[in-house]
Amino acid sequence: xxxxxxxxxxxxxxxxxxxxxxxxxxxxxxxxxxxxxxxxxxxxxxxxxxxxxxxxxxxxxxxxxxxxxxxxxxxxxxxxxxxxxxxxxxxxxxxxxxxxxxxx
Amino acid sequence: xxxxxxxxxxxxxxxxxxxxxxxxxxxxxxxxxxxxxxxxxxxxxxxxxxxxxxxxxxxxxxxxxxxxxxxxxxxxxxxxxxxxxxxxxxxxxxxxxxxxxxxxxxxxxxxxxxxxxxxxxxxxxxxxxxxxxxxxxxxxxxxxxxxxxxxxxxxxxxxxxxxxxxxxxxxxxxxxxxxxxxxxxxxxxxxxxxxxxxxxxxxxxxxxxxxxxxxxxxxxxxxxxxxxxxxxxxxxxxxxxxxxxxxxxxxxxxxxxxxxxxxxxxxxxxxxxxxxxxxxxxxxxxxxxxxxxxxxxxxxxxxxxxxxxxxxxxxxxxxxxxxxxxxxxxxxxxxxxxxxxxxxxxxxxxxxxxxxxxxxxxxxxxxxxxxxxxxxxxxxxxxxxxxxxxxxxxxxxxxxxxxxxxxxxxxxxxxxxxxxxxxxxxxxxxxxxxxxxxxxxxxxxxxxxxxxxxxxxxxxxxxxxxxxxxxxxx
Numbered sequence: 362x363x364x365x366x367x368x369x370x371x372x373x374x375x376x377x378x379x380x381x382x383x384x385x386x387x388x389x390x391x392x393x394x395x396x397x398x399x400x401x402x403x404x405x406x407x408x409x410x411x412x413x414x415x416x417x418x419x420x421x422x423x424x425x426x427x428x429x430x431x432x433x434x435x436x437x438x439x440x441x442x443x444x445x446x447x448x449x450x451x452x453x454x455x456x457x458x459x460x461x462x463x464x465x
Numbered sequence: 466x467x468x469x470x471x472x473x474x475x476x477x478x479x480x481x482x483x484x485x486x487x488x489x490x491x492x493x494x495x496x497x498x499x500x501x502x503x504x505x506x507x508x509x510x511x512x513x514x515x516x517x518x519x520x521x522x523x524x525x526x527x528x529x530x531x532x533x534x535x536x537x538x539x540x541x542x543x544x545x546x547x548x549x550x551x552x553x554x555x556x557x558x559x560x561x562x563x564x565x566x567x568x569x570x571x572x573x574x575x576x577x578x579x580x581x582x583x584x585x586x587x588x589x590x591x592x593x594x595x596x597x598x599x600x601x602x603x604x605x606x607x608x609x610x611x612x613x614x615x616x617x618x619x620x621x622x623x624x625x626x627x628x629x630x631x632x633x634x635x636x637x638x639x640x641x642x643x644x645x646x647x648x649x650x651x652x653x654x655x656x657x658x659x660x661x662x663x664x665x666x667x668x669x670x671x672x673x674x675x676x677x678x679x680x681x682x683x684x685x686x687x688x689x690x691x692x693x694x695x696x697x698x699x700x701x702x703x704x705x706x707x708x709x710x711x712x713x714x715x716x717x718x719x720x721x722x723x724x725x726x727x728x729x730x731x732x733x734x735x736x737x738x739x740x741x742x743x744x745x746x747x748x749x750x751x752x753x754x755x756x757x758x759x760x761x762x763x764x765x766x767x768x769x770x771x772x773x774x775x776x777x778x779x780x781x782x783x784x785x786x787x788x789x790x791x792x793x794x795x796x797x798x799x800x801x802x803x804x805x806x807x808x809x810x811x812x813x814x815x816x817x818x819x820x821x822x823x824x825x826x827x828x829x830x831x832x833x834x835x836x837x838x839x840x841x842x843x844x845x846x847x848x849x850x851x852x853x854x855x856x857x858x859x860x861x862x863x864x865x866x867x868x869x870x871x872x873x874x875x876x877x878x879x880x881x882x883x884x885x886x887x888x889x890x891x892x893x894x895x896x897x898x899x900x901x902x903x904x905x906x907x908x909x910x911x912x913x914x915x916x917x918x919x920x921x922x923x924x925x926x927x928x929x930x931x932x933x934x935x936x937x938x939x
Contacts, residue, residue, distance in 0.1 A: 431484030433562040434535030435571075435580065435588055436614040440480070459479075 412450055420447035424458045482541055485572040486556035490920070490929060491565075492936040499939060501555030510573045512566020512937040525660060526567030526598055527935040528871030528920030532747055533562040533571075534643035535582050563923055564641065565939045567598050573939070579638075580613055581645035581670045581677075588614040589645075589674040595629070596638040596650055596668070604632035606668070608679045625679040630666045639665075639872065640743045640751075646670050649684060649743040649751070660869055661741060664690050685740055691848070694736040694759075732763040735781070737848040741867055742875060744787075744900045747923065752900065754875065756848045756867055758783045760797070764841070774804045775841040783822065783849060783865035785875060785898050792898045795865045795877060797822040797851045801829050803841045816842065816855055820881065822863035824908075825893055827881035829853060829861055849877075859883065866892075870919025870930045871937075874899050876906075880913075889913070894931070901926040 423441035430437045445455045491499045491509050499509035513527060541558040543551060551558065568575035578592035590613040595603040605626050612621040629636065631652045639662075640649040647669050651662035665685040671678045735758075742754035760781015777799065784794040801818035805811055813836055818829035836856055845852040845860065852862035861883040868876045878892040894911055896904035899921040905928040911917075919930035922938035929936050 429480050429483075430535075430538065431614075432482055432486070432538075432541045432558045433484055433533070433560060434538035434586075435533065435562055436484070436616060438616050439618070 411452070412448065413454070414449045415454075416447045416449045416451075421445070422453075427459075482543070482558055484558065485562070486551070486558050487573075488557045488559065488924070488939060490922075490927075490936055491939050492918075492934055493929065493932070496934060502557060503553065503555035505555050507555070509939065510570065510575075511935060512570045512939065513568060513575075513935075524916055524918055524935070525869035525872050528918050528929075528937045529566065529873060530871075530921060530923050530938050531564040531569070531579065531641040532643045532745070532923035533564060533580050533641075533645070534747065535561070535586065535588070536644065537586070559924060561643075561924060563939065565937045569641075570939070579641045579645050579648065581610065581674065583672065583674045583677070585673055587612070587674055589670075589677075591645060591670060593638075593668065596636050596648075598637060600635065600637070602633050602635045604629050606636070606681060608668070608670075610670070610674050610677055610679075612674065621675060623675060623677065625677070627668070627679055627681045630681050630683045631664055634663070636666065640745050642745045642749050642751075643747060644749065647745075647749075647751070649745075650681075659867060661739060661867070662690065663687055665740065665743065684743075689740070691739045692737075694734060732761070732777075732779075732844075734761050735759065735779070735844070735846050737846055739848040741785075742872060744873055746900065752788050754898070755786045755789075756783070757786050757791070758797075758846055758848050758851065758865075760851075762799070762844050764844075772804070772806050774802065777801045777818075777841055777844060777853070779844055779846075779851065781851070783851070783877070785867075785877065787898065787902075792902070793877060793895055793904060795823040795879065795895070797863055797865070799844065799851055799853055799863075801842055801853055801855075803836075818853070820851065820853055820861050820863045822851060822865050822881060823879045823893060823895075825863060825879040825881040825889075827861050827863060827883055829855070829883075831855055865895075868894065868917065870897055870917050870932075871921065873921040874905075874919035874928060874930050876930065897928065897930040899928045901928055906930055 422444040424444045426439045426441045428437050429440055442459050443456050445453045448454055487499060487501065487507060489500045489502060492511055494500050494506055497508060497511045498506045501507055538560045540560045543558065562571060564571055564576065564579060568577050569579055570576065576590060577597065578590050581589045581591045583589060589610040591608060591610055593606050593608045594600060595606045606629055608625045608627060610623045612618065634653045637651045637654055638648060639651040647667060650666040650668055652666055653663035655661045664687045667682055667684040669680045738755055738757040740753055740755045744752045744754065746752060758781065760779055762777065762779035764777045765775065779799040782794045782796050784791040786792065799818070799820045801816065803816045804814045813833040815833045816829060816831040816836060820827050820829060842853055842855040845854055849866050850862050850864040852860050854860035863881045865877040865879055868878045870876060874897045876897040877895040880889060880892050882889065890913055891910050892913055894909050896906040896908065897919060899905060900923070901921060917930065918932040918935045919928070920937045921928050
């Protein structure tokens with residue numbers, strides 16, 4: 362999942378709860394060379410009240426199992442995609458069901 | 466091998482392609498080395514055969530391959546960047562697999578069994594020890610189906626016993642259909658180098674693996690496997706063509722009151738055919754491979770009172786046929802002449818003639834003093850041989866012997882010999898026939914003792930033959 366997708370997911374949660382303002386757009390990436398940060402992240406106004414931190418692993422919800430096959434179809438894996446996680450703030454972070462579009 | 470992003474590594478990870486991308490020829494550079502498309506070598510188990518004490522391994526098993534195709538699996542889609550990375554790394558992602566060598570190796574691991582894909586798409590490993598290389602003769606085949614390839618799923622095993630359609634005969638797995646629901650079994654295979662089966666059976670698996678129906682049936686009887694145009698002949702390896710086995714009769718008191726020869730003539734079409742292999746096409750169609758020797762012969766023993774010239778001639782072809790179509794054909798011919806003169810006594814003249822197959826020929830010549838009786842000799846023919854037997858011991862033959870570079874790579878080796886006199890120390894080897902169709906390679910002359918290995922890739926259709934060391938596609 363890209364940073365933009367994550368941003369959209371978070372916005373979708375924020376958008377359904379009255380009283381929350383839209384989040385700031387993500388900062389530009391790649392313009393600066395890597396550097397070692399020493400400070401703590403400042404709590405910006407846009408992220409107020411939404412701390413993206415899982416509260417309890419056992420509270421995770423999953424979508425129905427999907428089958429992933431090896432390229433030759435001989436081996437298969439059963440995978441349950443993540444559906445939601447419980448955040449420390451009490452909200453649920455929800456994820457879409459990862460359904461690949463049918464091949465053209 | 467798995468591409469990055471397997472679920473579990475990260476909850477938001479995307480599933481990448483995974484499977485076994487290492488394909489190519491093993492053994493061509495060195496034993497146990499797979500040559501990747503980028504030219505690099507990768508250590509890989511050389512496909513082989515079961516190590517059974519006292520069993521002479523068959524060279525033809527080392528290069529055999531069987532396509533495995535799961536219905537409905539689409540070819541992998543790779544982006545341009547991924548294709549470039551695959552090319553650099555020597556990876557080939559395929560939507561089908563293959564089992565390689567006598568132990569049916571998958572991804573470098575011997576399975577000693579094949580994979581059956583049931584109608585619901587579930588995979589089952591099918592094993593039948595009575596069909597393994599070197600297995601003892603059996604009357605009951607034990608077939609086990611074990612759930613295969615479902616990672617993390619509970620194991621399931623079901624055992625079936627089926628009666629061999631050829632009880633008490635040895636059996637060996639020959640060919641596997643792409644979904645594993647049909648397997649051709651060679652019955653009572655002769656010792657190397659010919660490896661000719663006496664008959665053929667088919668093992669079938671149908672239905673969902675947990676409740677599969679397993680059956681065994683005759684695919685080709687002995688009579689269908691080896692058929693001859695002169696079935697009254699007791700031997701199954703040759704016959705005397707009708708008419709030629711009757712010695713002309715010399716009569717001191719014929720109708721004329723003087724000396725004369727009786728008259729006789731014989732010959733006609735001859736044919737010997739033997740099924741030597743079965744292959745499966747990628748679509749599951751079964752292909753029958755046969756060695757066929759057929760032609761016409763004529764014999765004349767004319768009546769005469771003072772001079773007699775007897776002749777025997779034959780011409781035809783020895784061919785490898787796939788589904789009745791000759792893919793490789795070698796002409797063969799025989800001419801033999803012998804004469805006598807009666808002038809109060811019998812004067813015999815030397816036997817002469819020539820026997821040939823392809824570019825190989827042997828002269829027929831015997832001193833008259835060594836020729837007993839008055840017979841000219843006999844035509845003998847087998848599926849790979851045209852021969853001539855003069856009176857007395859010994860014979861001449863021109864042979865096109867089947868050569869199994871692998872179970873799916875077949876050629877002929879030409880040899881002309883006579884039981885007295887010099888035998889050739891070399892053979893003329895033909896190009897090879899394979900499931901890819903047509904011929905691969907060129908004629909070449911090699912020592913009689915040479916052993917060759919070959920392999921056919923059911924995915925690309927590539928064929929390797931005349932390798933001095935074991936090779937196999939994986």
